[in-house]
Amino acid sequence: MANRLASVVLRHTHRLPAPEGSAGDGAAAARQFDAALLSVGFKLSADLLAHLSGLSPAAVVHTATRTLRTVREMVGDHVAHNTYFIDFPANVPDTEEFWTRCVAEALRDREARGSVLSQLARGVLNLLSLPSYGRYQHTYEEMLAVQDELIASAGDRLTVLHLGGALDDEVTALYLALAGSTTPLGEEHLADLKLLAERCATGPQPESIPVRENRAVVNEARLAVGADLLLDTVTDVLRLACALSGGDVTLREPTRFRTVPRPVRRALLAGLDAVVAESPAKLCDVHAYREPFKRLGERLHPHEYPRWPHAAEVFAVARGEKEARSLDSRAQRLLGEGDVPGAVGLLRAAPGKLFRALDHLLRIAAGQEERDVVVAAAVEVAPQVSGRVVLAVREHLLNRERESGERRVFVNRRGRAWVAADVRPAVPAEDRGRLIAALDAELRRRLPVPARLLVDPDVLDVALPLSGRATTAGLGVLPRGSVSAVDGELLRFFVYWKERGRRTDYDLSALLLNADYSTDSWLSYTSLKTVGGEHSGDITEAPDGASEFINLGLDRVRGTFVVPQVNIYTGEGFDEAEESFFGFMLRDGEQKGRPFEPRTVRMKSELRGPGRVALPLAFKRERDGRWKAKWLHLYLTGISSGNRVEENQASVSRVVRAVMEREQLTVRYLVGLMTDADGTTVVESWDGKSVPDAPVTYIGLERPEGLHPDSRIITLENLRDLIPG
Template sequence: MAVVNSSLTKLVVQHTCRVPFPEGPAGSGAVAARQFDAVLMTVGFKLSSELLAHLSGLSEGTVIDTAVRVLPVVRAMVGGHVQHNAYFRDFPRDVPDTLDFWLRCLRQALADPEASPGTAATVADEARHGVLNLLALPAYGRYQHTYEEMLAAHDELIAKAADRVTILHLGRGLAEELQDLYLRLAGSVTPLGDDDLRALRRLAGHCATGPQPETIPIRENRAVVNQARLAAGADPLLDTVTDVLRLACALSGGDVTLQEPTRFASLSRSVRRSLLAGLDDVVRADPGKLGDVAARREQWKRLGERLHPHEYPRWPHAAQVFAVARRERTAPSFAARVEARLAAGDVPGAATLLKGAPGLLFRSLDRLLRTASTPAERDAVLEIAETVAGRVSGRVVLSVREHLLNRAAGGGTRVFANRLGRGITAPDTRPPLDEQTVERLAAFLDAEIQRRLPPIGRLLVDPDVLDVALPLSGKATADGLGVLPRGSVTRVDGELLRFFVHWRQRDHDTDFDLSALMLDGDYRNPTWLSYTSLTQVGGEHSGDIVVAPDGATEFINLRLDRVPARFVIPQVNIYSGEGFDRVAESFFGFMLRDADQAGRPFEPRTVRMKSELRGPGRVALPLVFMRGDDGRWRAKWLHLHLKGRPAFNRVEGNRLSTARLVRATVERRYLTVRHLIGLLAERAGSVTTWDGRTIPGGPVTFIGLERPEGLHEASRVFTPDRLRDLIPA
């Protein structure tokens, strides 16, 4: 039970920065609580005054038990749960010139033939032919010192007020915290990221039979909840045939987003009956939903082989689904009927038909408006959209509004990112939308969102959150600490910028390479820091590590005042071995510190962002650092991958595709918190910009990067992990 409670506590701390209400005998725990707080501060966390006071009134053993549960969680949140060694022991000092370093490794290999029998002869033979195989050199790519020896070479970090401090707040009881987290995740109006979806799957097993959200609008969330409901003996929540397909994927341990094929498992008779009965109910209530089957015909055929619908004649409507999948029955899809209208040039007719699917109508507005041949047809499309707007989800309304930010003029480059973060660019060949049409639609969409926003009383806003992109999809955000949605922009304050990648291989030797591509204001004149260029453009690379059985870390250190480039693009290239989705562990992050702070290559309290590296590509682009006209640096979140090559990816080989993708993302306009606050302001009793110090009395609605201490207990707080709750249903 203790292990279960510890893992559930971990979920709460990771997702909320709250410690479930510690319970235990009263006692004198003040000394242990202060020691707990002091250890937390070494990794950039701190107990809130309320939590510190509560722990101080408990027994010392209870405080220690709480610390044992919480400390490993927060260390992992910043990447401090592993030892971060650097190839060059004194990094960032004494990093050699690249060619000098390679020659030193070569000389060592030739001077000590007994250390690696056969290596010296092989290297000498290759060198005579003008070839230098770095991987064959014993001193290359493998740590030459222990972690402890590296620590001894560095002075202690000098603490500064600007170091990151993340407050851990006192939560409610564990059961209440789990229930609240479950309701927020299950009822989310935007798709969840991978980490949140895994958390929902875990929570659903505990909460599926308790209170439920009023609606579960995101279909993959519903599949996860339905899996838990079936296990608890409750009926699944189904209203489309695809809900049944997603549930079958969940039961088989597959992909509920349906992006990847699932190998369906053998299902028990009771589960097969539940799926077929649910499918029969859906089709009987609306036979038109058979039109959704053709889009995933092969998946339905595979599922039919597991469900054996012919054994259950009492559910004939369910059998029709598989008949459509086998092409034994025709069921024109809704999209096909719309395409037929458009092919006939009947734009208003297509829009009228789409009234039956309001979300699809809104997602098709650009095409309908640019296809319309007359102002009267455009007006007809807009009028139809206005009549059904109330039935469209807030996420879709906001997505269309963001789309309009980039459609005032034609030309340029479009950027596409799928659910897995694979990014590509393409020329924008669409004709521009009529300016008056864009203005009319934008004003209507803003009014529709504003109409749905609740009255919020006093609004307190942290200015640092204004340029954070609205989280219209959790798929546009990597999992981690301090991570913001794609398109978000935040200040970068510090003299030294140091980013890092850590990975640990699973089954095969794996070589990740951390690099930094640097571009001028026109996204040209590339220079870079990498294992082939250790000291360039105001920075240092910590050295190449080529195998990671116990984990490896690479760093890049930059003095921002010495960087001549306008853009600095960190990237992680997979040179060889396992991919991001295959390795046992991989994450990226960056630290900020002043030049005089000294310290180890990795200092947890200076970590500003740490994100998991997952995705299908072989090149990861987490974010870009940008120097503005005012000379200040800012970060813009990318969360993108390039497909790359199966092996031997290097910054030199992808600099052109990286530059195109980054330029398209940087120049794209995203809908931000600033826009939503502008709409909220008219419904707020008052709006105050937080100065970072003054806490108003009484309850407020606070929107910011972190919850400040001292807010009234009845206040509503929206930090990055809860920004999705601002998006109206």
């Protein structure tokens, strides 16, 4: 368990809990450890190297073994990445030439010859029937033997691992940060919070747990140790019941409730009773989840516990036996009657709901006087609205300046995307401007005003992580909408997957678009070579894991946009496969090396989402010729089987265009609010070299070495801490 917890801390913080062991001369072993890390793009900080050097060689080796295992998983180097074409990217054949070669080899094969001749006579040929198609024709070791060694470059990724405190201290700090997050966590981070909560349920707790899903995970751990539950709505109890049944605490997917022991039933019913007894109006929350509550009631048997009558009311409302009118239904009735001021007055009691309805209220208001009522109410309740919602509305207003009829992208909680024309009437510019000014003032009030702010310029265009679901677990992954520079001559995408129980074929492809988002060309298993790039070859099954690559010389690409995608041709979905991830590498033109070189990996992200087509990010050539990446983390529905880049190019183009043209609130926006309050903040742009001696607030992609111990440090790993509560 200690090793697992240390691995979680390392993945989240890039801090290695202070290794323990007997004292000794471990300097030589520590240097060897550092060299091994360099081969996968990591290194030890000076403090960590010094600490390890004071331990025995055996202790250093023990630490190195588990740490290398973790960082290799972080970068995707824990699996063998083979390629169909053994010397990829060299000598990749044209598609027709390759298929013809496979047919010729099949005709020389006694077992396959008859089937192939029969298919050719019918004029239709199944590529999977050809013995040499879709399956590796050489071992991983044979592929490595024909590849040149990587030439080291100053541009290779180098991620520094820092010295942490004692394991218990690091685990507690990470638990408090995740549990108290002001933004929802992604699925992987929720799983990590569950592990941490089991260890920390009886220890220090965050001042508040504002995100309901986080609270459910923490309550599950608290229930196991007999601690008081943290409940203030009936939905908190429903989420806890889902957690106890191994279900979805976000309530997006239905949960099959398990039979629970009597002590757990009593705890859940007592919790429901206490919540309703304190505030009977909270019964109206049942309407949003009537069916799950009905199914839960069948497991809890509330009629057996007359001492908790208010809990029984919850299930009576779910069954329609008791009326509990919700705030939403009353507001809808008033709006249906054209009473906008009345609806606004009602929604003042639920500031978050009022904020989410602002656009609708402003559009249906009858004249300026009613719009003034809406704006005044929003300004009044703004201090009661969570920072995440204030920022979301601020970003929404940023994009409402565009004319009606333009494309609007919709993204659900799991990253599934679709596009439709925006037919909403415009929000009057004056009202929009007043709201923006009020929201800026409210956010400025909440943000800290540091005396000295040190900012890495590379972080300024990173989108604010208003939800952990707008990103994925991995290394170097930025939130959806972020923009980052692409420094390198060769761009190489990779996908890896391993099927769990049935044949699964993922196809890595890249769509090349012109400036007007029309198709220029593509790279896929049906187009192995095109201007600027090569495909590593189609792999059609992955019982032991499989990889595909696309290599692009950026100076040779004709189009303006490059959109990598992963299509599920057949088999298990991204959520079903045993393992699946995507990433990209950047190299200089003469670096050579294996198809997969961990130290050149800039990003590796898990593929875990709905739909049959994954769009991790898109690349755009700017007017000055430089390339930038915009992060998507989107999934398209696709079709049940046979997804191909040729068939989805139109839908992909529409989604990419909508996202590329949407404006995001970025770190740059918050930095501006933090520094223009009274002019007392000293703002410095970090040059990557000099580090101040005094404490600073540092915001950057990675933590520099040598910062003052009292500094506040914000990096990608804890960027959510920038979001005010």
